[in-house]
Every structure is written in structure tokens, then in C-alpha cells.
Amino acid sequence: MRADARRNRERVLEVACDVFAAEGLSVPVAEIARRAGVGTGTVSRHFPTKEDLLRAIILDRIERIVDQARALESLGDPGTAFYRFLAVMVEETAANRGLTEAFAGAGFDMEAASSGASDDVMGVLRDLLAAAQRAGAVRPDVEVADVKALIMGCLARERGDGDTAARLRMITVVSAGLRPDPAR
């Protein structure tokens, strides 16, 4: 691979990561190219479709989240692991509008793009939830899709990363709601 090609590829990736995080997935590819100082042809040669570009950026972020989840999994108390993962996932995603939209399923099919074991967020969430429920730390009737939707709720709190206190409050409320009756 030629040196300038590699450089351009890196540059596009970096710019795309920032722009999608700040302004969401609907930013035109041509705009990414413009800000990276390259032509649209250069972008679409390295990443034939917009989805390819998104995959390269988003799956990287998701892998980091999954890593943290796996680390929490081996933490001893399944309840603590589950609830801490809720907070981690919300915090990691809140500052990234593109990632939020990806989770919401807007313009990017995460399930289809995730093929490896290292990017299966739903899988790891399912494991954490099941363990926490076995330990009696989460209401037994709650399903993975419920938890995902509640996380989406926390992310819907507002665009951007401004209000950390509000996010914390949301997580507190949701966590309290998920706990079975006795344990408060």
C-alpha cells in the first residue's frame, strides 16, 4: 500500500469518527471528504459504501464497550456488574451521537454488522442480565429488550454530553426500577 494512501485512509477515519460523533450518522460522505481535505473518490475507494465507513468506526467503539462488560463480568457480584455496565454503556454512548443513532437502529444495522464475538453487545448484555437475575439482583421478569429500551431512554435524555448529573439521575431511576422489591 502506498504511503499517501495509508495516510489518507487514517485521516478519513479520524475525521469521520469525530464528525459522526458530533453530528450524527446523517452527515453526507462528501462532507467527511471535504473536512478531511480529500475528494469523494478517495473516501469511497477506501470505504466503498457509507456502511463500510460506519462499520470501521462504530464497531471499534462497540468492542471497547464489550471489553468493559467482560471485565465487569468477572467481578464477583453479578448484580454490581450488571448495574455498573448500565452506567458504563450510557456514559460511553452519550457523548457520541453517531453511536447513539447506531443503537437506535437509525441508518445502520448493528446486528448485521456485528459478526465477531467481540462486538456482540446484546449477547454480553444478555449474559450480565441473566447472571444478575439468578443472583436475585434484578426483577426476574425483565427481558434483554426491556433493558436495551431503558438504556435508549437514558440516551434520549438529550442530545450531546452536556448534563452529566441528568444522566446519573436517569441511571439511578432506571436501576431502582429494575431492582426486585426488597432490595433498595
Added chain:
Amino acid sequence: MRADARRNRERVLEVACDVFAAEGLSVPVAEIARRAGVGTGTVSRHFPTKEDLLRAIILDRIERIVDQARALESLGDPGTAFYRFLAVMVEETAANRGLTEAFAGAGFDMEAASSGASDDVMGVLRDLLAAAQRAGAVRPDVEVADVKALIMGCLARERGDGDTAARLRMITVVSAGLRPDPAR
């Protein structure tokens, strides 16, 4: 107004209501026209922009929700009123994909479209929340935006109206989370 004009207007309104509810706000105006059996010109004469058409449909639905809220407001117990409104809002909206997208702010600026007192959902929600908090039925630190986001979470549970049990479970969880510590 000529009889055929009135008839066409009604027909477009009816079809648009169904289609947007079933398939969301991104359905092309031309498709509405096609299914109503009229030309695109007819639609855009009665409703110059797509937003005009949406307003005519969505604000009507919102008014109905607000009516129910006002009815609950005069119900005596502010806590009961608030929690029942949560359920009402989710139930009313869940079956209507267009309404869900409108609340999510996708392609339709609800705040801007709402001008009358009869369509201010956020206003009535604020009143219900404040009263419930004064009565000690909701955590005092929760804000209106938090509640809205949690409702969005319930709506994000899945597309369509299929799983009533899941929606009920979501409302239970969210309600439990919103209650202050003592009252379970």
C-alpha cells in the same frame, strides 16, 4: 368549498393518518396520494407542505392525550394521576409509529407545531409531575425531560403494538424507579 374538494381532503386525511401510524413519517407524500386515489397536486393544495399534513393529523392525536391528562389531573390523588398518565401516554402512542417518531423529534418539530393550550403535552406533563412531587409520590429531583426520556424508552421497546405485556412491564419498571424510596 366544492363538495369534491371536501371529500378529497377528508380522504387524504384519513389515509395519511393510517399510513403514518402504520409506517412512520418517512412515507412519501406521493405514496399517500396514490393510496388515497388522488394526484400529488391535490394533496399539496390542501396541505402545502408535508409538515402541514402532519400537523393536521398529529396535533389531533396529541389533543386527545392532553384531554385524558387533564381529566386525570382532577382525580384527587396527584400520584395516581401522574402514574396513570404515564401508562396512558405510552399506550396511546405505542400503536402509532408516526406519533412515536413525532415525540422522538424525527422529522417533525412538535414544540414548534404546538401553539394552542390544548396541544401542550410537555406543559401538562410538567403540571402532573410537579403535583405528584409535592404529594411525595415521585422522587423530588426528577425533571420533566427525565420523564419524557423514560417514556421514549418505553416506546423504544419495539416497533409496532404487538407486545402489550412488555409495555406493561416497562411501565412497571419505570414507575417503580420514579417512586421515592419508602413507597414500594
Added chain:
DNA sequence: CTATAATCGGGATGGTCGTCCCGTTTGAGG
């Protein structure tokens, strides 16, 4: 330094959609 193949830039293409316009049709009053 030169040749050449990889790479680049950005215009062309095709598709979608909202809105506007105009030639044609039709409802309804006289």
C-alpha cells in the same frame, strides 16, 4: 531520472423526495 501503476480529485450518474405549475376536467349556480 524515468516509467508506470497506484492513487487522487471531483464531476457525472441515478435515485428519492418535496413542491410547484399548467393543461384538463368537473361541480354547481344561473
Added chain:
DNA sequence: CCTCAAACGGGACGACCATCCCGATTATAG
């Protein structure tokens, strides 16, 4: 029945965007 303004249909237009393509450029091996 006859007229004509109101209403209709659907094609034209313009905006936006992803993707493809090709003539110009440039990195790198020899």
C-alpha cells in the same frame, strides 16, 4: 343546459445524497 372558476392529475423542477468513473497526478521501484 351552459358557463366558468374551482379543483384535479401528474409531470417538471430542484435539492440532496451515495456511488461510480476517468483523466490527471504522484509515489516508488529499477
